[in-house]
Amino acid sequence: MAQSSAPSVGSVARALDLVELIVGGPENGMTLSEIAKAVGGSKSAVLATLRTLVDFGYLRIVDPGPKYLPGMMLIRLGDLASARDPLITIARPLLEELSAKSGLTIRVARNDGGYPVFIYRVDGPGFVRFHTPLGIRELPHVSSAGKAILAELTDEEIESVVKESGLISRTKNSITKVAELKKELEHIRKVGFATDDEEDAQGIFCVGATFFDHFGKCIGAISATGVKTDMTDAQVSSLGKLIIKYADRVTDEIHGRKISRRAR
C-alpha cells in the first residue's frame, strides 16, 4: 500500500496487510483459507503471521471456524494514541462544549500535507450517525475542514494537492473545476470559515475553520456537521462565527501549551 524509498521489512508489511484486510473484511470474520487466498500467500505462512497477530491482540479468533476478527489491542492502541495526542487533548473539551452548544457533530482534522485527516469526533445527539472515518486522508475539496485547510496553502501547494487527489465529484454540488475551487477558497479567506453545502453527501451541511501553531502554520481545522434542512442563511452565518471562535480558541490553547509542530 504505502511506498517508501528505503529498506523495509517484508514480513512486517505482509502482517500489517493482514490486519487491514481483516479490519476491512466481513462483519463475522474471515477464515484462514479466505485470508490466504486474498493475500496470495501459502496457508502455513499466513497462519504463522496470524498467530503472531493474535498473540499481540491485534486479531482475535472466534470459534467455531476458526474465524479471525479485529482484536482488542486495536482499540487499546487507538485509545492510547488519542490520549497521548496533544492536539486531541487540547481540542476535546472545546469540541464537547461546541457540540453541546450547537447540537451538531464536531470533528477535528490535522493538516496532513494539505489533506484533512480527522483524528477525533464528538457525535451530536441527533439520530443520524455519520460514518466518518478517523485517521485517514480525506478528499480535500468536498469537506469544510478540507477547504478551510486548502485556503491556507499557497497556489502551488493547492495545485499540487488538487492534481494528486483530483477534483472527484461526490454529489452534484461537488466542486470539480479548479477555477471554481480557487474562487471558493478566495471567499473562504475573506469570511474566515468554509462550508460544505451537500458537496460530499446529500443532505449534509458543514462549516469549518482552521487553527495554527506558534509558527503561524495551519496545522488543522475543526468542523461542525448537521443536516442541510436545518440550515438557514442566518444560521450558517452564526454557525460560521461560532466555528471561527472555537478554532481560535484551539489556536490560543496551542500557543499556550507550545504544541510541537507537525512533521512535514
Add this chain to the structure above:
Amino acid sequence: MAQSSAPSVGSVARALDLVELIVGGPENGMTLSEIAKAVGGSKSAVLATLRTLVDFGYLRIVDPGPKYLPGMMLIRLGDLASARDPLITIARPLLEELSAKSGLTIRVARNDGGYPVFIYRVDGPGFVRFHTPLGIRELPHVSSAGKAILAELTDEEIESVVKESGLISRTKNSITKVAELKKELEHIRKVGFATDDEEDAQGIFCVGATFFDHFGKCIGAISATGVKTDMTDAQVSSLGKLIIKYADRVTDEIHGRKISRRAR
C-alpha cells in the same frame, strides 16, 4: 509479551514490540538510537522496521530529530474496530443515555475469560478525567464490572482467575482475601449489581451489572463511575437499580440482534 504454542513470525513480533514501546514511550517521541537500545537490536534492523511501520501509518516521524511517535493509523484502526464491534454498537446509545441521565462516566467491558476488558467509554461531564485504558485485561477484584463478572462464574473458575491474577491491593479498601471476595460475590448475586467502594482508586466509586448472550452466558458488564463524596446509601441503591436496568436493556438488544458468542 504474549506467548503461544505454535509457530510465529519473529520480525512481526519485534515490529509490534516497537509499536508498544513507542505508544508507551515519552510524550515527545523517541529517537532511533533510544529505540534500538531499548529493544536491544541493531540500528539498521530497527530502522528498517520503523520505516515499514511509518509506511503503514502505525508510526509517524516528527522533524527535527527525527523522532518517532504513534501514527494516525492506530486511531483509524481503533475507530474501525469499535465501529465494527457489535457489542459496542449495541451498547453505545444506551451508555450515552445513561451518562446523560446520571452525569457519570459509563463504560462497557467484555468478559474475557473472567477478566473485564473495557472496550468503550462515555465520559461524564465532570471535570475529573479518569485515565481508564481500553482493550486490556483489568484486575477483576477491584472494579465493579470485574466483580459483577466474577459473580457469574463457577467456584472453580473464580479460584482459577483469582489464583492467576492475584488479589492485589490497590487501596486500603481492596479485597485481598478469597473468603471475603466470595462473600462479596454472594452479596452481588443477591442484589444483582456490584459496587467498587474506593477499592481501585481513592475517592472513586462505581456500580456495575452484567449482561448475557442468547446462551445465557455472561459476556460482559457495564459500569458507572463517579466520585465517592457524591454517594449516599440511597443514591447507591437507586444507581444500582439503574445500572441493572440498563444492563438488562443491553441483554435485550443482544437477544434481539442475535449477537455472536465470544471466542472460547
Add this chain to the structure above:
DNA sequence: AACGGTGTTCGGCAATACAGAACGGACATT
C-alpha cells in the same frame, strides 16, 4: 463411505532480515 472443504504440521530451500562497520552530517565543546 468417500469426497471436498477445512485447519494443522512438517521438512528443505532460498530468500531476507539481521549485525556490524564505515560514512557523513549536526551540534556542542574547547
Add this chain to the structure above:
DNA sequence: AATGTCCGTTCTGTATTGCCGAACACCGTT
C-alpha cells in the same frame, strides 16, 4: 575556528528464518 561526539544513514556478507508445498487430520456433506 577546530575537534570530538553524537546522531542517522548506507552498505555488504552471513546465517537465520520465514516461506512454500506436500502430507496429515478433521468435519460436514453428498
